Amino acid sequence: MTTKKKSLLGIGYLSVAMLGASLLMAKPVSAEEMSESGDQVMRLVTQTGNNGVVEVIGVAENGEERILGSTQDPYFKGRDDGYDAGYQDGQKLGAPEEPENDSPQPESNPYNHDQQNKGLYDSGYRDNYYAGYRNGWDDNHYIWSTLKTVWNIITYYLGYSN
Structure with a gap:
């Protein structure tokens, strides 16, 4: 074969490799598997999100989800x-x-089996709940919010803010 070929x-x-990689980035892969051991049935789900986070989630018969492994930090x-x-x-x-x-406890925590990760998850949940609520x-209430923001800007520039 010649060098040109x-x-x-x-x-x-x-x-072909670049095309395959771009297709995987655009449409992440998700897999699911059922496993039975004794009287328990568990469904394992592997999810890949848009930000590259891969999670392996176990779903029990009663619907309780538990994160078995994740590339995302619990916080x-x-x-x-x-x-x-x-x-x-x-x-x-x-x-x-x-x-x-303004900083409630989460209703459920996927890290209940691991105390350190449970604490990190709870802390992150409480830290960002208020921002989401606002x-x-x-x-x-976009009209009221806009008027309030304009009023705060005016009072700040006039020196009346605390």
């Missing part, structure tokens, strides 16, 4: 879940402008 063949292999997973929960609570009709509890409330 070899280089074209190499470019072809490289193109940051707690922050994501806390923000989402706060945003949903702030979006509810009749929700007060300030939440009754954004959810502001999105539902």
Whole structure:
């Protein structure tokens, strides 16, 4: 084979490899497996998110989910879940402008089997719940939120802010 043909063949292999990699990035892979041991049935789910986080989740018969392995830090997973929960609570009709509890405990924790990760998850959840709540409330009350922001800017520049 001549060098020209070899280089074209190499470019072809490289193109196919790049195409495969880009397809995997655009459409992440998800896998599922059922396992039975004695009287327990557990479903194992592998999820790959858009940000490259891979999680192996065990789902028991009663619907309880437990993270068996993850490439995401438990603190940051707690922050994501806390923000989402706060945003949903702030979006509810009749929700007060300030939440009754600005750093609540999560309803469920996927790291219940590991005390260190459980603490990190809880801490991240509480840290970001309020930000999600405020954004959810502001999105539902955008006129009031805009007027309040403009008023705060004016009073800041006039020197009346605390």
